[in-house]
Amino acid sequence: MSAALKVVAPGLHTTVQDLGRYGYQAVGVPVSGALDSLSFRLANRLAGNDDNTAALEILYQGPTLEVAADSLRVALAGGDAELERLGEGGRSVGGWRSLRLTRGESFRVRGPSETACCYLAVEGGFALPPCLGSASTYARGGFGGFGGRALQSADLLPLARESVVERAELALPQPLAAARDQTIRVILGPQADHFTDAALALLLDSVFRVSKDADRMGLRLDGPQLVHRDGYNIASDGIATGAIQVPGSGQAILLLADHQTTGGYPKIATVISADLPVAGRRRPGDQVRFAAIEVEEAEALRRAQEAALAALSASFVPAAAAGLDHARLYDLNLISGVVSGHE
Amino acid sequence: MRVPGAFPGAPGASSRGQAADVTVRFLSSGDAALVVEFGDRIERRLSEEVLRLAAQIRRAALAGIVETVPTLRSLMIHYDPLKTSAAKLKRAIEALLGAKGRLEQEARLWRVPVCYEGEFAPDLAYVAKKTGLAPEEVVALHAGQRYHVYMIGFLPGLPYMGDLPERLVLPRRVDPRVRLPPGSVAIATTMTIIYPLESPGGWHLIGATPVRLFDAQLPAPALLAPGDAVEFEAIDKQSFAKVRAAVERGDYQVPHERLAP
Secondary structure (H helix, E strand, C coil): CCCCEEEEEECEEEEEEECCCCCHHCCCCCCCCCHHHHHHHHHHHHHCCCCCCCCCEEEECCEEEEEEEEEEEEEEEECCEEEEEECCCCCEEEECCEEEEECCCEEEEEEECCCCEEEEEEEECCCCCEECCCCCCCCCEEECCCCCCCCCCCEEEEEEECCCCCCEECCCCCCCCCCCCCEEEEECCCCCCCCCCHHHHHHHHHHEEEEEEEEEEEEEEEEEECCCCCCCCCCCECCCCCCEEECCCCCCECCCCCCEEEEEECCEECCCCCCCHHHCCCCCCCCCEEEEHHHHHHHHHHHHHHHHHHHHHHCCCECCCCCCHHHHHHHCCCCCCCCCCCC | CCCCCCCCCCCCCEECCCCCCCCCEECCCCEEEEECCCCCCHHHHHHHHHHHHHHHHHCCCCCCEEEECCCEEEEEEEEECCCCHHHHHHHHHHHHCCCCCCCCEEEEEEEEEEEHHHHHHHHHHCCCCCCCCHHHHCCCCCCCCEEEEEEEECCCEEEEEECCCCHHHHHCCCEEEEECCCCEEEEEEEEEEEECEEEEEEEEEEEECCCCCEECCCCCCCCCCCCCEEEEEECCCHHHHHHHHHHHHHHCCCCCEEEEE
């Protein structure tokens, strides 16, 4: 029998993702991939995988899964989500850690409630054929991942490994801060000159709020109306992930992983790559503030973030049998350098 | 969430006259994408500049470039900020722009069958009325032109083709449709498009093609590429059904030929 992870309950919107599908934007295919690439990579590293190994992205409400393999190692990373073993003696073992399970065991991902997303990696990854070079699900186009869609009950996700060896399970010494109130840094443009000075000032001085219109494509933001200088139509041009597009309504939309590749509305600013994971984990109702920086600074921040991620990965500790005391760690408010950059 | 900008494109004014020298602008879109903008209008000449630069970049294999996306009048360059920087990239692109080369992209001419009849053309009567033409004249004009594929975007495989004969230029619909069937052939402003997937849309539907424009299972998933040329061949409903059946059997190839660069 081939090894699989059985979906008992799918959660709200659980999809297979990797770090994205590149090379096809010129023919209109969105990049897709993990909304929060930092948590995604940490999940894979905790599971002993390469960064780009396909894993599950879990939005808002976690799935319940059953091990249909001799043994399996999972690792969960993201916000306050926790792994909960089900059945006799079942209990939460926390998040930001790996865990070995054996055939017939069921477990649940509890949460995430602090962040929009969390990631469940499995050692060795899933045995899914890549589509256009990537395992990422693009649900709107109906391709990639598992059948081009979010998981459903009774799905059997094929695993690359039939079993995994026992080893010390790994954990982050402290969870990565959700950074829900961190200011999101942007570079103005590419079409900042299509907006009034007042609109640019409002972008940087206002508190926006993530509306209910939030999904893998983008976050519609509630906030002040950003007024265009001279109409809101431009000749369609390219869109980068993190672009803040402003249609005729003047309401900003922060575009995320599944955004369309091109568009005909002006983009007032673009979130820097180091802050995309922070933006990707924001939930409806969360506050959003923007600060403008220069591209050289953004590049330095991104390099610092990679260095911090490497340091973090080198600091994995054995996961305590009883799980980490998350409440205490949150109280300590240990904000990781990975997301805070040099602020 | 609704698709931001549920209607493809918003092409600006079109101009086919002689323009002054092209002024190139570099615009940062964050720290992982650079826009090289050749103008703010839709012109064949600008599109060719965009495609030429895309081809030059492909040949030069510059470090750190992830991919490029040609659009109507600009090229978006997606790059890895850990492998290059905006400043380095800008210098390299400036050098390429200085070395004027021929456009050496391999373009193809496609003959796409389109049925302009009945339920396939719900807006044909409206377009005829607005343009003061007979429906047959609208069809003859639309099918009598060779189009340039400016870009693919908005949806996987959706081609923006121009320029429309001037008599067919109309603004987009005031009330966009919530759902359009795949294969819908539509016009608005100076462009014509084909919706490859079911989609909302605000363009005028004047026909439909049985041809598949996007198939994620193919290594080259989109039928058309920026720089290709397209001609439409009017077919009747019977031919539409035949071609569709052949497409579904995997037994149909859209007639095409290579164009000399």
